[in-house]
Every structure is written in structure tokens, then in C-alpha cells.
Amino acid sequence: MILALQEWLAAQVRAVARDSFGAELGHVAVQYPPKIELGDIALTAPFDLAKTLRRKPRDIAEALAPALAKLPGIRRAAVAGGGYVNLFLDRGRFARDLAGALAAKSAAAAVPGSVVVEHTSINPNKAAHIGHVRNATLGDTFVRVLRARGRTVGVQNYIDDTGVQVADVVVGFLYMEGKSQAEVEAIPGKFDYYCWELYARVGDFYAASPENKARQAEVLHAIEEGGNDVARLAEHVAERIVVCHLATMRRLDIRYELLAHERDVLRLHFWDRAFELLKQSGALRLETDGKNAGCWVLTMAGEAEGDADRIDEDKIIVRSNGTVTYTGKDIAYQLWKLGRLDRDFNYRRHSTDDSGHLVWTTTSGPGEPGAPAFGHATSAFNVIDVGQSYPQRVVKAGVAALGYVAEAENSHHLGYEKVVLSPATARALGYSVGEDDAIVKVSGRKGLGVKADDLIDALIAKAESEIELRDAERDAVARRRDATAIAVGALRYFLLKFGRSKIITFDMEEALAFVGETGPYIQNGVVRARNIFAKLVADGQDPARLRERALGLDLAALLEGEEGDEVWTLLLLIARSEEAMELSVRSEEVAPLAKHAFAVAQAFHSYYQKPRYSILHAESDDLRAFRAFVVDTFIRQMEALLGVLGIPVPDRM
RNA sequence: GCGCCCGUAGCUCAAUUGGAUAGAGCGUCGGCCUCCGAAGCCGAAGGUUACAAGUUCGAUUCUUGUCGGGCGCACCA
Numbered sequence: 239m240i241l242a243l244q245e246w247l248a249a250q251v252r253a254v255a256r257d258s259f260g261a262e263l264g265h266v267a268v269q270y271p272p273k274i275e276l277g278d279i280a281l282t283a284p285f286d287l288a289k290t291l292r293r294k295p296r297d298i299a300e301a302l303a304p305a306l307a308k309l310p311g312i313r314r315a316a317v318a319g320g321g322y323v324n325l326f327l328d329r330g331r332f333a334r335d336l337a338g339a340l341a342a343k344s345a346a347a348a349v350p351g352s353v354v355v356e357h358t359s360i361n362p363n364k365a366a367h368i369g370h371v372r373n374a375t376l377g378d379t380f381v382r383v384l385r386a387r388g389r390t391v392g393v394q395n396y397i398d399d400t401g402v403q404v405a406d407v408v409v410g411f412l413y414m415e416g417k418s419q420a421e422v423e424a425i426p427g428k429f430d431y432y433c434w435e436l437y438a439r440v441g442d443f444y445a446a447s448p449e450n451k452a453r454q455a456e457v458l459h460a461i462e463e464g465g466n467d468v469a470r471l472a473e474h475v476a477e478r479i480v481v482c483h484l485a486t487m488r489r490l491d492i493r494y495e496l497l498a499h500e501r502d503v504l505r506l507h508f509w510d511r512a513f514e515l516l517k518q519s520g521a522l523r524l525e526t527d528g529k530n531a532g533c534w535v536l537t538m539a540g541e542a543e544g545d546a547d548r549i550d551e552d553k554i555i556v557r558s559n560g561t562v563t564y565t566g567k568d569i570a571y572q573l574w575k576l577g578r579l580d581r582d583f584n585y586r587r588h589s590t591d592d593s594g595h596l597v598w599t600t601t602s603g604p605g606e607p608g609a610p611a612f613g614h615a616t617s618a619f620n621v622i623d624v625g626q627s628y629p630q631r632v633v634k635a636g637v638a639a640l641g642y643v644a645e646a647e648n649s650h651h652l653g654y655e656k657v658v659l660s661p662a663t664a665r666a667l668g669y670s671v672g673e674d675d676a677i678v679k680v681s682g683r684k685g686l687g688v689k690a691d692d693l694i695d696a697l698i699a700k701a702e703s704e705i706e707l708r709d710a711e712r713d714a715v716a717r718r719r720d721a722t723a724i725a726v727g728a729l730r731y732f733l734l735k736f737g738r739s740k741i742i743t744f745d746m747e748e749a750l751a752f753v754g755e756t757g758p759y760i761q762n763g764v765v766r767a768r769n770i771f772a773k774l775v776a777d778g779q780d781p782a783r784l785r786e787r788a789l790g791l792d793l794a795a796l797l798e799g800e801e802g803d804e805v806w807t808l809l810l811l812i813a814r815s816e817e818a819m820e821l822s823v824r825s826e827e828v829a830p831l832a833k834h835a836f837a838v839a840q841a842f843h844s845y846y847q848k849p850r851y852s853i854l855h856a857e858s859d860d861l862r863a864f865r866a867f868v869v870d871t872f873i874r875q876m877e878a879l880l881g882v883l884g885i886p887v888p889d890r891m
Numbered sequence: 892g893c894g895c896c897c898g899u900a901g902c903u904c905a906a907u908u909g910g911a912u913a914g915a916g917c918g919u920c921g922g923c924c925u926c927c928g929a930a931g932c933c934g935a936a937g938g939u940u941a942c943a944a945g946u947u948c949g950a951u952u953c954u955u956g957u958c959g960g961g962c963g964c965a966c967c968a
Contacts, residue, residue, distance in 0.1 A: 762928090
């Protein structure tokens with residue numbers, strides 16, 4: 239509702255500027271004064287007009303203010319600072335509109351087209367670690383925001399089941415442990431943990447002799463070839479690990495619509511088709527001499543047009559031996575995502591989780607009927623670490639080179655920095671750390687890192703002991719359930735509060751914190767707010783009637799004065815949630831939304847903590863109704879926000 | 892060498908994308924449980940936004956340069 243208000247306001251400001259000065263305004267920024275006394279909404283239009291009109295911003299503001307003050311829903315307009323026009327809103331009307339919008343759970347208008355988001359995409363050869371969880375949490379949250387803002391989104395998890403990493407573990411099973419497929423299948427317990435340890439030892443095995451190292455290429459070749467025992471073992475390993483990954487992510491409420499397998503990209507000849515297209519269009523060039531002789535290369539034009547002397551090196555897409563690089567396969571996959579490859583996968587049902595959510599998988603065998611339409615999206619987001627920026631740029635350039643300029647434009651790389659370990663945490667995990675090391679890099683190859691399931695377990699254990707401290711009577715099932723919700727909230731918020739370009743130094747103690755700027759702090763606000771309503775009901779009050787009564791009150795009057803100002807600050811912040819989500823979509827960054835949720839919780843905590851604003855002990859029925867209305871509004875918005883952040887709300891905490 | 896990212900309070904991070912007196916959390920110090928739950932609240936101390944120029948009404952934000960740190964630039968994935 240606040241976005242509609244802003245849009246309307248912007249149009250009014252443009253009209254007033256036209257009437258007063260005959261000037262045309264482009265974008266009209268709607269901001270917020272640093273202090274509530276200065277006004278509710280700040281306009282910077284006078285500064286923009288000052289440039290073209292060659293007059294002082296302040297004079298322009300003085301001229302605009304009276305006309306703006308006359309607008310409906312605006313109480314008055316004041317000129318402040320160097321030339322701001324600050325508007326004071328009709329608070330009662332605003333509050334009523336906000337409550338109406340929240341009660342209606344009014345969804346954002348549907349945006350035409352569809353979006354594919356690819357995230358997680360962990361090599362299926364070991365357990366997921368904290369870095370993978372950052373990827374999945376970021377991707378999943380972005381998907382939730384997109385959906386909240388009206389996009390139709392399909393989530394894909396790319397399974398690189400024919401790559402060297404899977405091959406390495408297969409080498410481990412076959413040549414280090416001498417296991418048959420039956421023996422591998424018989425391995426009990428957490429298979430992803432087993433492979434984690436095994437994978438960490440393969441490096442040493444390769445280093446021991448050239449013969450050992452030669453096994454890697456041998457196995458990789460057999461896997462790519464398919465239809466043999468080695469490939470079947472690889473298939474088993476990858477599939478079983480994927481099941482582990484899905485289970486781990488499910489704990490964090492992260493789901494997928496499709497598991498896209500690299501094996502099927504190969505078997506269904508996606509690349510062959512893409513190669514034809516790229517050759518036809520002249521996007522790829524066969525080098526006849528020089529260091530790249532015999533290779534098909536893609537010319538990477540400089541970022542800026544006409545920047546001829548800044549042309550990057552050509553990127554090899556097809557090697558001189560005729561095999562395609564990873565980047566080439568990725569171009570084919572990207573073309574398919576965007577509906578520009580006249581090939582499709584076959585699909586079959588993969589599994590249904592405990593919530594009833596169905597995941598499909600690609601297959602090169604016969605497909606099952608009933609699959610929804612995958613791919614063919616108008617835009618695609620690839621959640622991949624920032625180290626992959628260059629290959630991602632190549633993929634984009636490949637799409638563009640085919641003449642699909644819009645599609646390339648709509649290919650987004652949602653890059654994020656890595657997660658490293660604090661020395662303390664690395665030591666606690668038993669790794670030797672140098673005295674002057676500020677950080678320790680995780681390394682799947684060395685088995686160095688915090689496994690996702692271990693971390694979640696530790697968080698749940700911590701939450702359980704915290705619950706034990708305050709609520710010893712709580713039965714085991716409920717305690718476990720709430721501890722899990724707290725753990726998930728803590729972990730997701732911890733990973734979301736950092737901007738994408740920030741390296742996260744993971745420290746166990748910090749991640750286990752439940753106080754301060756954390757998920758549990760936000761959850762606590764909602765739990766306690768709900769508790770107030772529970773007490774009201776226990777007191778014989780009817781929340782629905784309180785709400786009814788509140789809407790019949792003179793809200794404008796109640797939103798004045800000391801308590802009124804404080805409530806108003808909270809309501810305005812709540813209303814800005816819609817704006818925060820939209821900003822999150824536009825900036826492709828979810829951290830500000832997480833911070834916003836925290837800010838709302840903080841404003842609420844500050845308000846309801848004060849005994850003089852008590853609801854149960856309110857001085858009058860009207861005041862009780864008014865305050866209940868505020869709490870109700872907070873709960874509704876917070877439930878929506880936490881839903882978008884994927885943070886559950888415990889019953890008690 | 893070229894490209895990208897980062898540098899803001901003791902520590903970890905924000906800053907509405909060029910706006911008003913740069914804000915939070917942790918930590919430190921001091922208060923608040925006869926008061927809807929203290930996983931909370933209130934207050935204090937803490938800043939030359941790495942440095943230097945420039946652009947303009949206005950710069951943490953844009954430009955250039957310098958310094959420091961990270962990553963990328965494979966016929967690996």
C-alpha cells in the first residue's frame with residue numbers, strides 16, 4: 239500500500255512542478271526525514287528542480303509546499319533544511335489503509351513472465367558445508383522475495399553428476415577402498431559424511447603416484463561415456479548424496495522444483511545443438527593458428543562499447559581434442575533456461591518431502607506425464623559464488639553472441655563471497671591454525687569446514703538448553719520443535735544479514751548467539767506479541783471485537799502525542815516492509831530486507847516493553863483496543879516478513 | 892600485468908543507491924524483573940568513513956591517483 243501511495247505522490251509532485259514552474263520531473267524520490275518531528279515523508283524534488291531552473295532549492299520548496307499541502311491524505315507540508323519539502327500525513331487514514339492491506343493479505347500484482355532461479359548446485363560428492371548453506375539460503379530467500387513481489391519462479395538445483403569431484407570419490411571407492419557397488423550401497427549411516435572423509439583423502443592418493451592420478455581421468459571418461467559399471471557407481475554416489483543434500487536443506491525449509499542433471503545435458507545433446515547454433519551465428523570461431531589452434535573460441539568484447547583496445551582474451555569453448563568445456567555446457571543450459579534451445583529434458587518425479595512438496599528431476603530416459611513446464615523463463619538468476627564471475631560473464635556473452643540480447647540482459651549472476659572460518663572455530667574443529675592467521679579457508683578437498691548438519695545440530699542443542707533454562711516443564715516434543723525453529727531462525731538470519739559481497743568469517747560462538755541482532759530476537763518479538771493476545775483471550779476479551787472497536791476510534795487523535803508518535807513510528811516502519819521487499823528485488827540483495835525485519839522488531843520491542851503502554855492494564859477500553867490494534871498490525875506484518883525470510887516462529891521461547 | 896570485490900566505532904556490519912546531526916549488534920561502563928516474558932528495555936563512552944585530490948547546493952556513496960587485503964584472468968570444474 240505504501241508503494242501505491244508513493245507512486246500517486248510522485249505523480250502529484252510532477253503535476254505541481256509542471257503547474258508552478260512548467261518543469262518536467264523525472265524520477266521523484268520519496269524519502270524519510272531523520273526525525274519524526276520533521277515530517278513523515280521527505281521530497282527532494284526541489285534539489286532536482288534547482289538544477290534546471292537555476293534557482294535556490296529552498297525557494298522552490300517554498301513554492302511547492304502550499305500546493306502539496308492541499309493534497310488529500312496530507313495534513314501539511316513544511317520546508318526544511320536546504321530545500322526539502324516534508325509532508326505530514328493523515329496518520330489515522332494511513333493506519334486504517336495499512337491495517338486493511340494487511341488484513342486482506344493483499345498479494346502483489348502478478349508480473350508477467352517467469353523466472354528461473356538456480357541455487358545450491360553442490361557437487362554431489364560430499365556433505366554440504368556452511369558455504370553451501372549460504373548459497374542455498376541466499377537463493378531460497380531471493381526466491382521468496384520474488385514470489386512475494388508477484389513473480390512466477392521456478393527453482394532449479396543443478397547436479398554436476400559427471401564432473402571430476404564425483405569422479406574423485408568414485409576413485410576413492412574403487413581404488414583406495416576396493417569396494418564393489420554392492421558394498422558401497424551397503425554403507426550405513428550418513429553417506430555424505432562418509433564421502434566427506436573419503437574425498438579428503440583422495441588428494442593424498444593422487445599425490446602418491448602418477449598411476450593413482452591417472453585413475454581420475456580414466457574414471458571421469460567412463461562416467462561421461464555412460465553405460466558401464468563405473469558410471470553406474472558414480473550415478474549411485476551422486477544420487478545418494480543429492481538425497482542427503484535435499485534432507486539437509488529441507489531442515490532449513492529450502493525446496494526445489496527441479497533437479498537438473500548434467501548427465502542429461504550431455505545425453506540429450508544440449509551442447510551439440512547449442513554448438514550448431516553458435517557456429518551458425520558465427521559466435522564461435524575456429525582458431526587455425528596461434529596458441530589456440532584447433533579450438534573453438536568465443537570472443538569476449540570489452541564491457542563498454544567502442545572500447546576497442548580493451549578486448550579480453552578469447553575464451554576457449556571447445557578444446558582442440560573436440561571436447562566441450564564446462565562453460566560451453568553452461569551456455570547450453572542457460573539457453574535452455576531462457577527458452578532459446580529447441581531441445582528439452584525428459585522429466586520424472588524424484589521425491590516428495592514430508593510437507594508434500596514434489597521435486598522433479600530431469601532424465602534422459604523416458605519421462606513421466608504430468609510434469610509442469612520447466613525452463614522457458616523470461617529471466618534467470620544464477621546463485622553462484624563470486625569466484626565464478628568470469629565464467630558467468632562468458633555464459634552471458636555466449637547468449638548475447640547468438641543475438642539474444644534481451645535474454646543476455648535478463649541473465650543475472652547472483653554472486654556472493656565465500657564463508658571462511660575464524661581461527662577459534664577452526665581450532666575447535668581440530669585443525670592446526672597459524673598464530674598470525676586471521677581467517678582459515680574452508681576446503682572440501684581437504685575436508686576442512688563446518689558441515690551443515692553438524693552446525694544445525696549444534697544450534698538446536700544450544701536452543702534446547704536455553705529453553706531448559708527458562709521453561710523446564712516443557713515437554714520434549716514441543717521443546718525440540720521450538721528449538722529447531724530457533725536454530726533455523728538463527729542460522730538463516732546470520733547468513734542473510736551480510737551483504738553478498740562481504741566475506742563471512744564464520745565463528746561458532748557468534749553463530750550460536752541468540753541475543754542482539756539475530757533471528758531469535760525477531761522471533762521473540764512475535765512470540766511475545768502473540769502471547770499478549772493469548773492473555774487477552776484468557777482474560778475474556780475477543781480480539782476480533784477489539785479490532786472492530788479500534789477501527790471505529792479516532793485514530794488520528796490517538797496517533798498524536800508521546801505514545802501516538804511512538805506508535806506512528808512503528809506503523810510507518812511496518813508499512814515500509816513492502817518498499818523493503820521491492821528494493822530487495824531491484825537491488826538483487828536480501829540483506830536489507832533482513833535488516834528491515836530486525837528494525838521492525840526492534841521498534842516493537844521498544845514500544846511494548848514500556849509498562850505505561852500496557853494492553854492488559856490499559857487505562858480505558860478504547861486505549862486497550864488501540865494498542866491491541868497496533869500489536870495485531872505488527873504480528874500480521876511480521877508473519878509476512880518472516881515468511882519471506884524463511885524464518886519460522888516458535889510457539890514459545 | 893589486467894579485471895572485479897573489500898577498507899566506516901575496540902570487534903562484526905548498516906547507511907533509503909548523491910541528501911538532513913554516519914546508525915545497529917557485540918564488547919565496556921551504569922541503570923530496569925512488585926510492571927502483558929529480562930532471548931528484553933533505558934542510558935553513557937566510542938568516528939579525520941584507509942589516504943590525497945577532483946566533480947556540486949551537498950560525497951561513506953561518483954571520478955582519478957596512492958596504500959593495504961582478498962579473488963579472478965586454464966584446452967579444471
